[in-house]
Amino acid sequence: MAIVDDGRLAVDASTVPAEDLAAAALSLARRFGAGGTMWCVAPRWPSHARHVAVEFVHPVIVGKRALPAAFVHAATAVSAVRELARPGDVLLVVSTADDPSLDALLTRADAWGLTSVWLGAGRRGAAAEPLPRADHMVWLETGDAAVAARSGDLVMLYHLLWELTHVVFEHPGLLTEDADTSTDCADDVCITCSDEGRVAEVRALLDDGRVEVLAGGHAEQVDGRLVGDLRPGDLVLVHAGVAVTTLRGSDD
Amino acid sequence: MTNGTGGASASEPTGFLYPFIDAEESNLAALMTDLVASARSKIEDSASLRVATLTRCAEHVEVAASAMADRFRRGGRLFTFGNGGSATDAQGTAELFGLPPYGRALPAISLVEDQAVLTALSNDVGFELVFSRQIIALAKANDIAVGFSTSGDSPNMLRAFDEAARRGLLTVGLCGYEGSGMAVSDAVGHCLVVHSDSVHRIQETQDALMFALWEAVQRHLNETAVVRSA
Numbered sequence: 001m002a003i004v005d006d007g008r009l010a011v012d013a014s015t016v017p018a019e020d021l022a023a024a025a026l027s028l029a030r031r032f033g034a035g036g037t038m039w040c041v042a043p044r045w046p047s048h049a050r051h052v053a054v055e056f057v058h059p060v061i062v063g064k065r066a067l068p069a070a071f072v073h074a075a076t077a078v079s080a081v082r083e084l085a086r087p088g089d090v091l092l093v094v095s096t097a098d099d100p101s102l103d104a105l106l107t108r109a110d111a112w113g114l115t116s117v118w119l120g121a122g123r124r125g126a127a128a129e130p131l132p133r134a135d136h137m138v139w140l141e142t143g144d145a146a147v148a149a150r151s152g153d154l155v156m157l158y159h160l161l162w163e164l165t166h167v168v169f170e171h172p173g174l175l176t177e178d179a180d181t182s183t184d185c186a187d188d189v190c191i192t193c194s195d196e197g198r199v200a201e202v203r204a205l206l207d208d209g210r211v212e213v214l215a216g217g218h219a220e221q222v223d224g225r226l227v228g229d230l231r232p233g234d235l236v237l238v239h240a241g242v243a244v245t246t247l248r249g250s251d252d
Numbered sequence: 253m254t255n256g257t258g259g260a261s262a263s264e265p266t267g268f269l270y271p272f273i274d275a276e277e278s279n280l281a282a283l284m285t286d287l288v289a290s291a292r293s294k295i296e297d298s299a300s301l302r303v304a305t306l307t308r309c310a311e312h313v314e315v316a317a318s319a320m321a322d323r324f325r326r327g328g329r330l331f332t333f334g335n336g337g338s339a340t341d342a343q344g345t346a347e348l349f350g351l352p353p354y355g356r357a358l359p360a361i362s363l364v365e366d367q368a369v370l371t372a373l374s375n376d377v378g379f380e381l382v383f384s385r386q387i388i389a390l391a392k393a394n395d396i397a398v399g400f401s402t403s404g405d406s407p408n409m410l411r412a413f414d415e416a417a418r419r420g421l422l423t424v425g426l427c428g429y430e431g432s433g434m435a436v437s438d439a440v441g442h443c444l445v446v447h448s449d450s451v452h453r454i455q456e457t458q459d460a461l462m463f464a465l466w467e468a469v470q471r472h473l474n475e476t477a478v479v480r481s482a
Contacts, residue, residue, distance in 0.1 A: 001310045010299035022287035051340035060451040146353030151463040152456035156298045159452040164287045
């Protein structure tokens with residue numbers, strides 16, 4: 001059979017980022033433990049987003065607790081998740097790297113105060129632009145995203161995410177972030193120790209060039225005169241109370 | 253005090269004042285190690301079950317795909333169905349056949365797509381008839397019915413296959429475990445069984461079987477096209 005003989009079936013186990021999966025599961029369990037809900041979006045493969053949601057809401061293993069997760073249509077995901085999600089919730093995206101709707105969603109997750117989890121497959125280099133940032137990226141690097149998406153690799157990824165999340169629940173002492181004493185920076189530069197800007201979404205235009213934005217899930221007022229011509233829904237980078245530049249993903 | 257992960261605080265003079273913090277730290281590292289090991293072992297289980305199942309079923313997949321291609325050639329359409337996670341497999345299959353990543357698009361629709369139909373039938377005649385009633389309404393003799401069930405025993409699946417077979421549809425079933433209702437039903441013309449008792453591993457392997465079926469259908473249709481143009 002072609003798919004077996006030519007080695008396309010089942011990605012090499014050593015290439016699956018099990019560490020990233022484990023880290024994502026720890027975050028998920030902590031968000032659920034704190035009352036968070038997971039919003040599931042899959043632009044190219046809606047059935048995968050539905051499958052993730054049903055996996056968490058109605059576990060296949062009797063006795064495992066039901067966790068709040070819901071499918072969201074990709075076409076209306078920006079406005080739907082903006083209204084539905086609360087700071088501390090989770091945005092889970094299942095997608096290839098070149099999907100045009102990724103920026104709009106993943107970048108906003110920061111502004112909305114959501115933890116973002118991106119499960120993907122294919123070639124990361126397929127994206128025309130630098131990849132949007134996600135708090136957790138669990139990536140299957142394969143030559144053919146369609147094969148990974150349809151022959152069990154991608155579904156395996158979120159089956160494992162579900163299972164590991166429930167393993168974390170068996171360790172209630174580790175469910176709070178306080179259990180960590182680490183102060184690792186996710187990126188090379190972090191907000192607390194540098195002058196890095198924060199991602200914000202414009203909510204309303206006020207008088208005197210001031211703008212109300214949402215950053216980290218909280219509303220605040222910033223000076224919008226430097227960038228000008230802002231509209232509600234635009235994404236900006238905010239530094240020291242000033243919107244310093246607009247970001248990709250704004251045109252929605 | 254032992255600290256398997258080599259944390260420094262245990263050896264510090266004030267460590268005894270904070271045994272809780274020390275324990276939490278080492279537990280988190282140990283938990284992460286466990287999670288990674290558990291994930292790796294299941295990734296290997298998943299891969300080997302998929303390879304073993306597709307190898308064992310290679311001939312059966314070929315026969316089923318040839319029959320499906322024959323139906324498509326005669327204008328047949330594909331109806332897919334399943335419950336829960338298997339409902340999403342049914343949707344994914346309809347997406348794969350209808351909007352393929354490559355190859356030719358084929359007529360396919362899943363019977364879990366329309367909430368109005370699903371809830372109307374469930375509410376009025378019962379969930380057991382939720383797929384069979386749609387088959388009565390939609391199907392023609394050249395059509396194909398593909399159903400996913402990990403248990404192989406869901407009453408609404410068995411009813412759907414009975415109805416499909418009665419109407420002359422080509423019936424293909426994917427199920428797990430062994431000796432389930434679908435595996436012994438005369439109404440399921442081609443039943444591909446995944447030998448496992450893990451719902452997750454069964455679903456992953458069913459995806460792989462479906463992808464292999466789809467590729468084989470595409471190949472069969474292409475071979476026909478070449479013969480015709482020669």
